[in-house]
Amino acid sequence: MSRHEGSTGLRIDERWAFFIDLDGTLVELVGHPEHAELTAAGRRALTALEAGADSAVAVISGRSIASVDRLLEPLQLPVAGLHGTERRGADGQVHRAPPAAEELIARARLELGQLAAAHRGILLEDKGSALAVHYRGAQEMEPEIRALTERLAAESAGALEVQPGKRVYELRPAGFDKGRAVAAFLEEAPFAGRRPVCLGDDLTDEDAFRAVLERGGHAIKVGAGLTTAQWRLPDPAAVIAWLAGERVAYPADKEET
Numbered sequence: 481m482s483r484h485e486g487s488t489g490l491r492i493d494e495r496w497a498f499f500i501d502l503d504g505t506l507v508e509l510v511g512h513p514e515h516a517e518l519t520a521a522g523r524r525a526l527t528a529l530e531a532g533a534d535s536a537v538a539v540i541s542g543r544s545i546a547s548v549d550r551l552l553e554p555l556q557l558p559v560a561g562l563h564g565t566e567r568r569g570a571d572g573q574v575h576r577a578p579p580a581a582e583e584l585i586a587r588a589r590l591e592l593g594q595l596a597a598a599h600r601g602i603l604l605e606d607k608g609s610a611l612a613v614h615y616r617g618a619q620e621m622e623p624e625i626r627a628l629t630e631r632l633a634a635e636s637a638g639a640l641e642v643q644p645g646k647r648v649y650e651l652r653p654a655g656f657d658k659g660r661a662v663a664a665f666l667e668e669a670p671f672a673g674r675r676p677v678c679l680g681d682d683l684t685d686e687d688a689f690r691a692v693l694e695r696g697g698h699a700i701k702v703g704a705g706l707t708t709a710q711w712r713l714p715d716p717a718a719v720i721a722w723l724a725g726e727r728v729a730y731p732a733d734k735e736e737t
Contacts (some may be wrong), residue, residue, distance in 0.1 A: 487630055489730045490705075490730075495533075495675070496674055496675045496676065497665070497677065498613055499539070499665065499679075500539055500678070501678075502541040503529035504646065505680055505681045505685075506522055506539075506720070507716055511616060513605060514601065523555065526555055535570055536670045538557060538570075543561055543607070545559045547561070557599070560662075560665070562607055563610075563652060563656060565577045566609070568663055573583040576609075577609060577656060584636045585611060585651070587605065587632075588632045589611060591628065592613055592632075594732075600617070601616070602614070602615050602618050603616075603617070610652035611651045611652075625649050630718075645684055658684055658687045662688045662691040675697050675698070676692040678699050678709075679702060689701075693710075702714070707732055708716075710731065711729035712731070713729050
């Protein structure tokens with residue numbers, strides 16, 4: 481057990497490599513992704529962390545790289561966007577999924593767009609190479625949305641897959657996830673050789689949690705719910721306080737006191 485973990489919780493160590501989800505982790509979940517905002521405290525904590533950790537800080541998000549950059553501006557970090565479908569390393573090089581699925585995504589865009597147009601409360605978020613159907617405002621539509629996205633994935637002959645999340649189903653190119661993105665970052669400077677730490681709130685983050693745990697790292701679940709993570713923080717405000725060194729994460733199988 482290191483000096484940064486114990487019965488009272490987990491404290492930050494700037495010698496680690498950090499992989500941080502965005503929506504629901506660094507920023508509060510909102511009805512429309514365009515309305516999300518990073519607080520001033522969050523921006524200060526990230527800026528200080530990047531400097532203290534020798535730039536070994538990456539965002540792993542369901543958003544595109546461009547969307548992450550807009551939200552973090554003027555800070556620009558390494559990013560795994562669209563759950564790893566696109567990834568920008570610390571050297572600025574961007575790696576993208578092969579374009580083979582573009583025609584299938586275009587076809588799916590039409591069907592999912594028709595569904596969203598016909599039902600109030602459904603939002604189709606067009607990410608370019610991925611499509612997210614949010615149903616926070618129409619939760620009774622969940623079975624129909626799940627069935628439609630699963631059918632579109634099945635018709636793609638393995639080129640597309642469905643990723644469920646919090647009140648959302650996402651259709652994206654197959655073979656990419658946040659865990660693989662974390663593994664790729666850990667092969668590169670400045671992440672290589674550091675102990676990996678991941679923070680996330682959603683099902684999509686569990687792949688990243690498993691990746692860091694397999695490498696002897698720490699996984700921190702944000703909010704309630706079953707998880708493979710060993711540690712937990714209650715909300716984005718607590719994440720920002722933890723990143724700033726102002727609080728500890730507590731064991732995931734215990735309630736915070």
